[in-house]
Amino acid sequence: MLPSDLLTHRLNGETIVPKQLAIDDRNLELAAELIACFQESIGNSQGELNEKLQDYEGDSPDYRIKRGLAHLLKGLCEFEVMSPLEPQVLRERVFKVAAQTVPSTFNSQQTLNNLALQLTQELQREVIAEEIRVGLYADLAENKILTSFDTPTPKELLHRYNLSQVQGIFYKASHLTINAHRNVPGQYKLLFRYLKLFQLMAYIEGDAEHGFTITIDGPASLFSPSTRYGLAIAKLIPALLHVTKWSLSATLQFRDFYTNNWKTGRFSLDSECGLVSHYPPGKIYDSMVEASFVNRWEALNTNWVLEREVDLIPIPGSIMIPDFRLVHPDGRIFLLEIVGYWRPEYLQKKFSQVRRANCDNLILAISERLNLEKAGVKLNDCPARIVWFKDKLQPKSVLAILE
Known part of the structure; x- marks a missing residue:
């Protein structure tokens, strides 16, 4: 900006x-x-x-x-510090050696040459005196080197x-x-x-x-x-x-x-302003499980229509947006949330949201690979209907609950 x-x-x-x-x-x-x-x-x-x-x-x-x-x-742009050592460390070594000699152009060059030989051995690559001279103040903004440019x-x-x-x-x-x-x-x-x-x-x-x-x-x-x-x-x-x-x-x-x-x-x-965003658009699906479920659902012969992320469940101090909404021509609506992420903090937050939402038409599809007990999550007071799955969520399992 x-x-x-x-x-x-x-x-x-x-x-x-x-x-x-x-x-x-x-x-x-x-x-x-x-x-x-x-x-x-x-x-x-x-x-x-x-x-x-x-x-x-x-x-x-x-x-x-x-x-x-x-x-x-x-x-x-990316600007980087180009120096054989961290500039602060390099300055300390150069000034410590230079303090032992009388200031002169010759002694300054000799100090750089001697330190270049030392660093060549330490770093196991050739270091020249000019590289040290440039590296002394390479951490200043104006001395940083432009290394890449996202054109x-x-x-x-x-x-x-x-x-x-x-x-x-x-x-x-x-x-x-x-x-x-x-x-x-x-x-x-x-x-x-x-x-x-x-x-x-x-x-x-x-x-x-x-x-x-x-x-x-x-x-x-x-x-x-x-x-x-x-x-x-x-x-x-x-x-x-x-x-x-x-x-x-x-x-x-x-x-x-x-x-x-x-x-x-x-x-x-x-929305008619003509401005163009440089942010990447949202991913179509958050996981392979979601993508696979959608593809399998489309092959079903059912009147239930699958819509993606179109409903919001208000929660005090937060919101919950289920992954899918299932709509029947007769007016029935169910919400489907796929829980396949394993981090304990995520699971605790997710199930806390479900309890606070107290939504009577919510379906939770939970991976059997999740260790809910270790994450401190209990399902005995969960108000949602639950479907278990292993690697792929089967649409027929969800359809069975809907019907």
């Missing part, structure tokens, strides 16, 4: 409008030139790369755009820039409401996973048939504005872009540039 000083917004009344770059030939050429600059700098220091970028930026009036694109590209296409870079400008708006959000309408099965779960991952203070209501309303307290609603929490909200936006139908409205608190007084702004966004 972009730092605050590289964000460009304008006001239209109370509405905040972020800067967007058109995906045209001019901007694509600009992006391509910057990408080439990074590619050519592989093997060079970060300081040398910064000099190149500064020369490219020059006194151009669009320097903030170039600087913003370069900032995003740096996030795709984007010019179009991908421009999309990332436009998304980052929008994300920056939420740094000062005081209130956020997301309406996730009826969507493709499974997309809700990815969104809720990111809500939990970024530890956002969210209140969720609704159901899979009509959609969900997610209310999030923004960083400016806390006792004091939190940049860290604002970044967490901003990180949620690329995940939201994977949901097919949604709308969002936000209330923002920011200081007026001229008066320094706090002002209220508004911002809205929806």
Whole structure:
């Protein structure tokens, strides 16, 4: 994402409008030139790369755009410390030896040569004096070496820039409401996973048939504005872009540039915004057991329709999203959760959720390979119907419970 000083917004009344770059030939050429600059700098220091970028930026009036694109590209780079030893250890050894001689150009070179011979023997590879000289301060940011670059296409870079400008708006959000309408099965779960991952203070209501309303307290609603929490909200936006139908409205608190007084702004966004997410889409299935079950179910001759992750079970302080929903034309609905993961903490949490949900139409498919007793899990007070399986969950076993 972009730092605050590289964000460009304008006001239209109370509405905040972020800067967007058109995906045209001019901007694509600009992006391509910057990408080439990074590619050519592989093997060079970060300081040398910064000099190149500064020369490219020059006194151009669009320097903030170039600087913003370069900032995003740096996030795709890996800079490493290149030194025969940890620089701090290397400095200690060099300075300890150098302190025993009179300072001079000759003695300095001799010290490096002697230490190069020692390190060649210790490391069992050739170490030259220049390598030690470079390695002395290799841990400084400007001396780190660009070793790899996850090269984007010019179009991908421009999309990332436009998304980052929008994300920056939420740094000062005081209130956020997301309406996730009826969507493709499974997309809700990815969104809720990111809500939990970024530890956002969210209140969720609704159901899979009509959609969900997610209310999030923004960083400016806390006792004091939190940049860290604002970044967490901003990180949620690329995940939201994977949901097919949604709308969002936000209330923002920011200081007026001229008066320094706090002002209220508004911002809205929806699924037709044209922004492109760089987050990978959610996996179709969480495990081979799920994938195999779906394939086998499709071969059954049954009126029960299998849907994936389309229902949410509210639990105090949490939510539970079963793996599948089974719907019959006569209106009967069952939820199916496959429990095949072995970690004790996961099993304890999962069965605690099942008990608190107290859902009378939930089916648990449990792997016989799980050591529930060792994990401290007891099934005698479990309200769900249970199906056991070994390597593969048989659809006929589930169908028997349904019927």
